[in-house]
Amino acid sequence: MCPLVIGHQPVKRRGHSTVQVGDYLYMWGGDQPGLPHIHNDEKKKSMCSVVEVCHVPNGEWVQKPTTGDPPLGVRGYAVAVIRNEVFFFGGWCCHGDCNHNSLYSFNVETFNWKELSPTTSHHGPMMKEGSSMIAVKVNGEDYLAVIGGWRSSSNNTPPQPGAQYSEATFGANQHCNEVHVYRLKTGEWTSPTVTGDRPPPIDDFTLTSITNTTAILFGGAIDNLRYSNDVYIFEFTDTSVKCTKFPNPGGSAQWPKKREYHSSVLINCSSGPHLLVVGGKGWGASDCWLLNVNKMEWKELTNIPDSVTHRYDHSLSVWNETQTTHWIIEFGGGSKYSDTRFIEIISSTGDLVVQSVLDINEYNQRRVLEGLAKEFIKDHPVSIEDILGKEPKLKDLHRLFDSSAAHYSTIGTALEVAVDDLSHSEKSASDKLLSVFKRWIESNKGVTWRNALQVCKDYPDKFGRVKASLDKFLQSDRAHKEY
Numbered sequence: 001m002c003p004l005v006i007g008h009q010p011v012k013r014r015g016h017s018t019v020q021v022g023d024y025l026y027m028w029g030g031d032q033p034g035l036p037h038i039h040n041d042e043k044k045k046s047m048c049s050v051v052e053v054c055h056v057p058n059g060e061w062v063q064k065p066t067t068g069d070p071p072l073g074v075r076g077y078a079v080a081v082i083r084n085e086v087f088f089f090g091g092w093c094c095h096g097d098c099n100h101n102s103l104y105s106f107n108v109e110t111f112n113w114k115e116l117s118p119t120t121s122h123h124g125p126m127m128k129e130g131s132s133m134i135a136v137k138v139n140g141e142d143y144l145a146v147i148g149g150w151r152s153s154s155n156n157t158p159p160q161p162g163a164q165y166s167e168a169t170f171g172a173n174q175h176c177n178e179v180h181v182y183r184l185k186t187g188e189w190t191s192p193t194v195t196g197d198r199p200p201p202i203d204d205f206t207l208t209s210i211t212n213t214t215a216i217l218f219g220g221a222i223d224n225l226r227y228s229n230d231v232y233i234f235e236f237t238d239t240s241v242k243c244t245k246f247p248n249p250g251g252s253a254q255w256p257k258k259r260e261y262h263s264s265v266l267i268n269c270s271s272g273p274h275l276l277v278v279g280g281k282g283w284g285a286s287d288c289w290l291l292n293v294n295k296m297e298w299k300e301l302t303n304i305p306d307s308v309t310h311r312y313d314h315s316l317s318v319w320n321e322t323q324t325t326h327w328i329i330e331f332g333g334g335s336k337y338s339d340t341r342f343i344e345i346i347s348s349t350g351d352l353v354v355q356s357v358l359d360i361n362e363y364n365q366r367r368v369l370e371g372l373a374k375e376f377i378k379d380h381p382v383s384i385e386d387i388l389g390k391e392p393k394l395k396d397l398h399r400l401f402d403s404s405a406a407h408y409s410t411i412g413t414a415l416e417v418a419v420d421d422l423s424h425s426e427k428s429a430s431d432k433l434l435s436v437f438k439r440w441i442e443s444n445k446g447v448t449w450r451n452a453l454q455v456c457k458d459y460p461d462k463f464g465r466v467k468a469s470l471d472k473f474l475q476s477d478r479a480h481k482e483y
Helices: 042-047 360-379 381-388 394-414 420-424 429-443 449-458 460-474 477-482
Strands: 017-021 024-028 050-055 060-065 078-082 085-092 099-107 112-117 132-138 141-147 179-183 188-190 193-196 206-209 214-218 231-236 240-246 263-269 272-278 288-292 297-300 315-320 325-331 341-346 353-359
Touching: 017 078, 017 315, 024 315, 078 141, 085 132, 085 141, 132 206, 141 231, 206 263, 214 272, 263 315, 263 325, 272 315, 272 325, 341 360, 341 460, 353 360, 353 460, 381 449, 381 460, 394 420, 394 429, 394 449, 394 460, 420 429, 449 460, 460 477
Parallel strands: 078 132, 193 240
Antiparallel strands: 017 024, 024 050, 050 060, 078 085, 085 099, 099 112, 132 141, 141 179, 179 188, 206 214, 214 231, 231 240, 263 272, 272 288, 288 297, 315 325, 325 341, 341 353
């Protein structure tokens, strides 16, 4: 089959965010080619008055116009979602020292912008970029919490009581550890009581919600020359926040390198919440890590292509297709990689395993094939069931499982076939696999496609790709003709 070519794709960008509402991703802003680096003009207004929308089930991007005036803080803003509203705070105007502390909402049903709190030097958080924002829900009421960030000008709001501000150096850049809460019901900024291990002045970290009242902070820049790899847990009430620090313990424990400009998402599975961290700036930061939040244990995910890990200032979103299949969607960034990548993570065994990494064309083609397969199954329900109960041919078994021939022993054990003698044989792994299937067929014990498929289901981390090929074969015209 010829590869499918997608029509519209967003232009490359950095300093943007992508958020999920239902089956759709919404991406706005970022510094991109052709964006005027001035305060505002008609071209800049036109470029910022569109939102990129991705329908995740088929992987197709479209660009849609909006109404109302979008924020001027187009890069390095903070973003959070509450139901059908996307909220944008602060950001940089992409010229001079023009930082903002405005708060806007964007309705994904009406595609209309609304200013909730204007940029001002009189109240609220300082005008800044590189902060993070999450949605908090306490006693049924919605709040937005904004933490950290940095500014490039001394002309700003009064300091927040209890907050710390770094010395202004290297072009008057100043970091902060402010914590502000915006109460949607009243439209007011408040300063909560902060207890515990408050982070130092910090920016360009990730802040990811765990529950309605808790969030996890990782990494960031703590001044112009130093990065962090500490983890903080924040616990919110309507008037306070408690901070708990989990620093790198050193020793033999796995722990990611220090970094900024990385991206993170939370994956919920049967073994609890896991924080996925991808890329960033910093020595050795072009990698991918998974944090078991309950155990506070890190694990590096290896064999992830550079097209995923070698990015910074990019966006990351998660779409839970099922309870065990999670798609991570990555876009843009300040590197040579700027296209859309889809990372498939399976959690059926309680552990999280990267199943595949696809570009947008590969992802779309897979979706088309899955749609055709579903239609075929709908039209041939009895035929598929009949095939599953039939005896597979040796040539088909060997062809479909050969890519995982190194696991011949696992396959043999699962099919209750003797394999001990094969470990001492000088045969290739492919020939050993052939011997396993010959013995299985000759045993005449449960030799069905259903049992062959069950091996893949029992060991998804080893035979996930084989299962995909086997599913495709069983739904094909060839299988229906031969069986």
